[in-house]
Amino acid sequence: MTEASPRLSAGQVRLLTKVARMYHERGLRQPEIATSLHISQPRVSRLLKRAVELGIVRTIVISPRGVYADLEEAVERRYGVSEVVVADTGDETDEQRILPALASAAAVYLETTLTGGERVGISSWSSTLLAAVEAMQPRPVRATDEVVQVLGGMGVVTAQATATRLTGRLAQVTGGNAVYLPAPGLVASSLTRDGLVADQAIADVLRAWRHLTLLLAGIGSLEPSPLLRQSGNAIAETEMGHLRRLGAVGDVCLRFFDEHGAHITTPFEDRLVGIGADVLRRVPRRVGVAGGERKYNAIRAALLGGWVNVLITDHRVAERLAAEG
Structure with a gap:
């Protein structure tokens, strides 16, 4: 007492x-x-x-197995982010095997936090995001105004269908209007990009990025994901070598950063058709979904650089984040 x-x-x-x-x-x-x-x-x-x-009555909240409230709060405090969601992936370490748990956690997060009036930007190349939106249930009331593609998705036919499905499915389950970006994510030259963004349809999408209230993206490591590699939008190996020499460890929407989260101006920056680094980091709620030990350095740097302020990850990555700072 x-x-x-x-x-x-x-x-x-x-x-x-x-x-x-x-x-x-x-x-x-x-x-x-x-x-x-x-x-x-x-x-x-x-x-x-x-x-x-007087301490005669003490309220104690006991987290059920698989719920990591203390760990989430520890990572939130250490990196100054608004929210961390930790998925229970058991003893699994294989990236493909932890994907369903991450996708499920992301789906639940979106279902519970999209409450109406949101303008959501979504990236094009993430297997986890695709699994998350596929797992979401249609809402009885409209939860978003718009769902906007923030990275060009055109490429090989199957990959283009995947990018379109990501935007379209999220719009469908949340009741929002889908806004597609009819362009590749990476083009051959800056002149090609300039010509594309001058097109009225694409210019309208670029303007919509400035009004986003939420961004939903994967966090990429330096090595491109199988989905990105298959899309025809992957970075060439010669350019990957240059990125390594610049100290890049990861990216959000193909905007690369070093281990401290500082933006790296890449040789292909002026060839990207996607949301810019400054516009991206001005979105009020920036949700990054990523897990697995291979992506740890990229995830940590994304937190340090303010690329995301909401993180959905697995418990092993969260434990390292909390311990290492």
């Missing part, structure tokens, strides 16, 4: 304890306690409050 407790008589402490036990252990309501002890209900309420103040 606190230092104030010695001022109470033994009888008062006994009454506090009795009322607390009747309410918290026996489940009696306050009017029932008042009747049983022949005291007023307002006094019962005051006694219960006092029991908490």
